[in-house]
Amino acid sequence: MTSPTLTLRDTPPRVAWTLEQSGIHPLLARLYAARGVRSADELDDALPRLLAPADLLGADRAAVLLADTLAAKRRICVVADYDCDGATACAVALRGLALLGAQADTLGYVVPDRAIHGYGLTPAIVDLALKQQPALLLTVDNGIASLAGVAHARAQGLAVLVTDHHLPALIDERVALPDADVIVNPNQPDCSFASKNLAGVGVMFYVLLALRSELRRRGVFSPDSQPRLDALLDLVALGTVADVVKLDANNRRLVAQGLRRIRAGRMQPGLAALFAAAGRDPRRASGFDFGFALGPRVNAAGRLSDMTLGIECLLTDDSARAAELARSLDTINRERRELEAGMREQAEALLEMLMPEGEPPPALAIFDPEFHEGVVGIVASRLKDRVHRPTFVFALGQDGLLKGSGRSIPGFHLRDALDLVSKRHPGVLKKFGGHAMAAGCTLAEEDFDTFDAAFQRVAHEWLDAATLARQLLCDGPLAAEYFNPETVQSLDSQVWGQAFEPPLFSDLVEVVSQRLVGEKHLKLTVRHGGMVREAIWFGRVEPVPERVTLAYRLSLDEFNGRQRVQMVVEGAG
Numbered sequence: 282m283t284s285p286t287l288t289l290r291d292t293p294p295r296v297a298w299t300l301e302q303s304g305i306h307p308l309l310a311r312l313y314a315a316r317g318v319r320s321a322d323e324l325d326d327a328l329p330r331l332l333a334p335a336d337l338l339g340a341d342r343a344a345v346l347l348a349d350t351l352a353a354k355r356r357i358c359v360v361a362d363y364d365c366d367g368a369t370a371c372a373v374a375l376r377g378l379a380l381l382g383a384q385a386d387t388l389g390y391v392v393p394d395r396a397i398h399g400y401g402l403t404p405a406i407v408d409l410a411l412k413q414q415p416a417l418l419l420t421v422d423n424g425i426a427s428l429a430g431v432a433h434a435r436a437q438g439l440a441v442l443v444t445d446h447h448l449p450a451l452i453d454e455r456v457a458l459p460d461a462d463v464i465v466n467p468n469q470p471d472c473s474f475a476s477k478n479l480a481g482v483g484v485m486f487y488v489l490l491a492l493r494s495e496l497r498r499r500g501v502f503s504p505d506s507q508p509r510l511d512a513l514l515d516l517v518a519l520g521t522v523a524d525v526v527k528l529d530a531n532n533r534r535l536v537a538q539g540l541r542r543i544r545a546g547r548m549q550p551g552l553a554a555l556f557a558a559a560g561r562d563p564r565r566a567s568g569f570d571f572g573f574a575l576g577p578r579v580n581a582a583g584r585l586s587d588m589t590l591g592i593e594c595l596l597t598d599d600s601a602r603a604a605e606l607a608r609s610l611d612t613i614n615r616e617r618r619e620l621e622a623g624m625r626e627q628a629e630a631l632l633e634m635l636m637p638e639g640e641p642p643p644a645l646a647i648f649d650p651e652f653h654e655g656v657v658g659i660v661a662s663r664l665k666d667r668v669h670r671p672t673f674v675f676a677l678g679q680d681g682l683l684k685g686s687g688r689s690i691p692g693f694h695l696r697d698a699l700d701l702v703s704k705r706h707p708g709v710l711k712k713f714g715g716h717a718m719a720a721g722c723t724l725a726e727e728d729f730d731t732f733d734a735a736f737q738r739v740a741h742e743w744l745d746a747a748t749l750a751r752q753l754l755c756d757g758p759l760a761a762e763y764f765n766p767e768t769v770q771s772l773d774s775q776v777w778g779q780a781f782e783p784p785l786f787s788d789l790v791e792v793v794s795q796r797l798v799g800e801k802h803l804k805l806t807v808r809h810g811g812m813v814r815e816a817i818w819f820g821r822v823e824p825v826p827e828r829v830t831l832a833y834r835l836s837l838d839e840f841n842g843r844q845r846v847q848m849v850v851e852g853a854g
Contacts (some may be wrong), residue, residue, distance in 0.1 A: 285669075285753040287787055287832050287854035290315040308763055312756060312784050323530045326537035326776075328511060336401040338472035339465040342490050343442055344495035346417070346463055350440075351383050351496075355416035359390040360402050361592060362461075362481065363583030364577045367392070369520030370421035370444075370482040372549075372595035374514050380508040381496060385714040387828040389413045392588045396654055396679050400714075400721065402430035402443075411437060419444065422481025424459065425466050426450040426714050431459035444484045446526070447714060451700055476531040482520030483535060486513060495574060514539040515548040516595060522568045523576030525719070527780035536776045540566050554607035555579070565770075568778050578607070581614035584655030621656045621663075626813040627666075628652075628660050628674060634837050636668075643749065644740035645672040645734040648726075650684060652676035658686035658719070669751040671695060671740055673722070675729065682711060687720045692748040693740065695720040702735045709735070712720070753852045755787035761810035766844045769835045783850060787832045790814075795824055803848070807831070816848035830854045 292315040300310035303321035318324060334340045342679055350357060357378065361371035371390050378388060391410045398405055401423040407430055410418055417440045424431065424443035428450060434441050448468055450457045456470055465488055467474040471681060479487070489510055518539020521532055528536065543556075543566040552575065556563045559574035582591040590613075594606035631647050645664060650662075654676040661674040665688040673687040689695040699713040699722055709731055713722035724732055777783035790807035798804045800818075805816040805825070813832040816833065818825075825831075832852040840843045 285751040285852050285854075287755050287830060288752045288789045289757050289787070289854060290754050304485060308773070309775070310766070315756060316781050328534075328715075330537060331534055332475055332531050332651045334487045334494065337465060337467060337474045337484075337487050338469060339463050339493070340488055340491040341495070342784075343444070343463045343465050344491040346440065346442055347378070347419075347488070347492045348495045348499065348501075350417050351378070351381070351387075352377070353416075354384060354387055354416060356387045356389065357383065357417045357419055358410045358413050358415035359388075360406060360410060360418055360420045360423065361390055361392040361588065362400070362585070363392055363395050363588040364422070365523035365579040365591070366481045367422040368518045368579050368591040368595060369516045370480075371592050372551075373482055373485050373489070373516050373520075374419060374421050375596060376549075377492075377510060377513055380510065380512070381489065381492055382501065389415065390592065392583075394587065395583055398721070399678075399684075402427035402434070402441075404430055404433040406430065407434045407437065408438070410434075411439075416440060417442060421485050423445070424461070425464065425469070426459075428459050429458060431461050432756060435460060440704070441759070444481070445486055445595040446479050446481050448696055448716065450714070476529050478527040478529050478532055480521045480524040480532075482517050482524075482527045483526075483532065486510070486517045486535070487769035491512070511538065511542070512547075515542050515552050518543075519552065519571050519579075522778055523580070525572070525779045528776065528778040529780070533776045533781065536568060536571075536778070540568070540698055540776070549595060550598060550600045550603040551596070551607065551659055552767055554594065554603035555610070557604065558607040558611040565773070567708050567773050568776055569773075569783075572616055572778070577617075578610040578614045581617045582610055584659075585617055585653075586613050587618070617656060617659075620653055621659050624649075624652055624656055624660050625663055628664055632668070641668040641670050642737055642740075643670065643744050644737050645670050646675070646685075646729070646736050647673070648675035648685075648729055650677055654678055654684050654804065657684065658688070658721075661686050662688045665690065669749065671736075671744075673736065675724075677726070678723070681726075682723050683726055685722045685724070687715070687722070689718045689720075690748070693717075693743055698736065698743070702732065706731055706735050740808075753785065753832050754782070755785050757786065758786050758788045759786040759835075761812060764810075764812070764814065764835075764846050766837055766846060769837050769846055783834060785832055785834055787830055789828065789830045789854070790816075792825060792827050792829065797822060803850075805848075807848070809848075815845065816850050818850035821850070 289435040297310045297314040301307050359371050359374045361367045361734050419442045425445040425447050443461040443464045445466045467477050467479050469675040518536040543563050555575045561570050561574050579591040582588045597603050657676050661672045665672040671689045671693050673685045675683040675685040678684040687695050694717040696715045703710045709728045711723040790809045793806040795805045803821040831850050833848040833850045836847050836849050838847040
């Protein structure tokens with residue numbers, strides 16, 4: 282792995298002081314100021330502080346379409362996606378529509394099989410949905426680029442409501458939107474919604490808020506009798522964190538509200554079962570649990586099996602059934618980890634061949650016929666972390682085409698790079714889409730070398746030495762007075778995530794002792810601030826100097842009922 286440079290975050294002292302004067306703990310004030318928070322109002326996570334649904338383009342028309350469909354008791358088929366965001370969005374849609382009056386026999390869903398159908402509302406998925414005889418197709422976390430699928434659905438006489446958060450398709454450098462009845466997507470042209478970072482589940486939640494307002498306007502509910510949609514925020518929080526969207530102020534409010542419900546024991550049976558299967562305590566739930574415990578278990582179904590398992594786990598109100606499904610998801614996730622470990626080993630061997638002198642090329646594209654399509658994204662993420670380069674990993678799909686999943690580094694917009702490759706080499710990319718930091722594409726095996734060269738050329742043109750240098754943003758030294766369980770618990774209770782990273786402190790320490798544990802982790806005893814402290818560096822086998830600056834986060838090590846603060850090292854300088 283390329284060694285990062287430890288870089289101190291810029292913390293405006295006046296802003297930190299202002300936040301502290303507003304009653305925020307001095308340590309938190311410093312951390313928030315370094316992450317762009319400028320006033321205490323941004324930290325108010327009360328529900329009334331959420332952005333208004335009326336500002337989300339298309340939400341009002343979606344509400345009318347859904348209200349009319351509910352009033353006529355016509356069938357709605359939700360078209361889901363096979364990741365955690367898509368699964369939670371599907372569960373939010375179905376649970377929310379039921380709360381707002383939809384009869385159970387008018388609701389259904391379909392979810393593509395990653396290997397058979399590919400991504401999104403394809404004509405084949407429309408045909409699958411037609412078996413349920415719906416009047417309306419409602420996409421969640423997909424659809425914005427499904428031009429052919431939407432056209433096919435409309436030709437079959439179906440109404441189509443697209444809810445999505447991905448970027449629209451580009452044809453001849455112009456945005457091309459599907460011919461849906463209504464589109465709700467903060468990233469569509471002319472949408473002025475202030476948060477462009479809503480996950481798919483967040484978009485669906487906002488559509489439900491708009492629908493409730495429309496039903497209230499029609500006299501179906503009064504303000505005092507309307508259903509409480511905040512009961513769905515545990516699902517919204519899980520999908521938002523698991524999809525690694527930026528946690529802007531609005532997303533942080535959604536996640537904070539969901540965490541509050543979970544910690545109070547008010548969550549769907551499926552989430553409670555997933556916490557149990559992961560061995561995590563929901564009373565101390567954090568964003569870490571969503572991103573590294575629950576999310577991967579739901580995602581595993583879409584990677585290796587059938588996402589129906591994940592969706593059913595989130596939909597059932599039967600605790601025993603939820604526990605059974607969560608155990609199945611846990612088993613699949615264990616299989617996924619074993620498969621991923623083997624693929625990573627193969628991929629790293631291929632990577633070494635691309636780095637004869639130890640320096641990686643500006644971008645990576647790796648393919649092996651034995652790779653599994655379901656975990657290429659995870660392996661791409663791991664390789665990207667190792668060498669700090671935009672990375673695509675490809676596997677052979679059932680249709681004989683290569684299916685690639687890519688992950689990027691700050692400063693390199695992955696979807697835009699694919700768009701440029703497609704312009705320079707028409708026909709090489711059969712399909713592509715995604716975001717700045719993650720994207721996917723499909724190509725023929727014989728075009729892999731062309732793609733590899735074109736992708737590297739774009740990276741060579743766009744990336745400079747500063748962007749290619751790995752930086753580890755740190756929050757500076759931590760005063761000795763904060764090395765206590767109360768500080769760790771306070772930090773863990775906050776909402777951290779993408780673009781609002783958890784605290785990473787940096788201090789010069791004296792190494793008292795160091796040894797390997799489990800053959801691949803470095804256990805350290807260090808002297809810091811006049812005190813001897815324990816530290817662990819996971820995945821590190823090389824010793825560190827006797828005096829070294831460590832970048833670390835705090836964690837609580839619990840054993841035999843005793844709590845001890847531990848430094849978890851992530852870098853050194």
